[in-house]
Ligand code: GN1
């Protein structure tokens with residue numbers, strides 16, 4: 001888009017300062033993200049984002065959730081006497097026409113703006129120290145939101161519901177819209193998926209039996225959804241579109257799916273895909289240090305299950321998109337989604353080898 005068009009979009013928001021430049025930022029797979037630089041030294045820079053309405057059909061609900069979450073966290077940080085709060089929680093800008101709305105619709109597209117956090121980095125990989133810090137931060141995020149006074153809506157229905165994700169896969173297999181189902185590699189993958197399907201739906205069953213609660217979760221705790229300062233301290237949890245009630249396995253499992261994979265989720269070298277058990281231990285220690293107080297024994301006992309569930313679910317989701325004709329995730333080449341699915345399946349194989357060690361570690365945590 002032209003600078004003028006982008007500047008016009010920015011003019012729909014009540015911000016401080018004069019825009020000097022707008023350029024792409026980051027490499028999100030769902031929304032489009034831009035950095036808006038302002039001319040004045042005392043005005044913040046901003047992030048401008050176009051929300052993908054195929055993925056998030058109800059932007060009003062997403063932004064109401066985000067407003068509730070960021071206001072609640074801000075209050076908690078203030079009460080705790082924290083400094084530098086603007087760097088520890090995202091600040092979304094109101095629309096210039098309606099101060100109660102944190103988004104603007106321009107030519108049918110949904111946009112939002114937030115303050116850019118300066119001197120902060122996201123990581124594609126963590127070491128044990130930073131993953132322990134990330135565990136503490138995600139646990140704290142859940143703990144802070146445990147008493148949020150409003151009920152949050154489900155921004156993507158059945159987002160982490162394994163039964164639903166398998167159903168979606170079965171439906172696309174039946175339709176086979178792009179003729180990929182018969183590929184031998186796909187067939188081999190489907191066998192592995194089927195062999196674990198019943199076990200992986202355990203959380204849904206436990207939910208129905210009333211032994212597993214839903215709590216407010218982030219639901220996209222990929223390693224790069226957390227900002228660190230230059231000294232490696234955690235600043236802020238970002239990418240809040242999917243904050244909603246869910247089983248806590250979501251946040252715990254999805255972090256390890258990305259943080260404990262020795263390579264990126266789309267690395268095509270399947271021999272290099274490997275679960276780093278030291279990251280698992282460090283993250284778990286951090287997470288239990290801040291979330292252990294409210295988690296039930298059943299939740300803690302099932303953390304090793306959560307570690308397996310998320311690569312499995314992501315394999316199912318990537319394969320579903322591959323068989324659908326690559327409509328959900330941006331792809332750089334023809335088989336990109338299949339490679340992603342295969343990477344996640346190999347991560348699961350590697351995790352399964354570490355199962356006894358993970359179980360023993362969690363047992364020891366429970367005894368402490
Ligand atoms: C998407 O938006 P982003 O890139 O952080 C997806 C996650 C997947 C992830 C896989 C709303 O996350 O669930 O785990 O891609 N988010 C949504 O990379 O579907």
Ligand code: MG
Nearest residue numbers: 028224225239
């Ligand atoms: Mg993200």
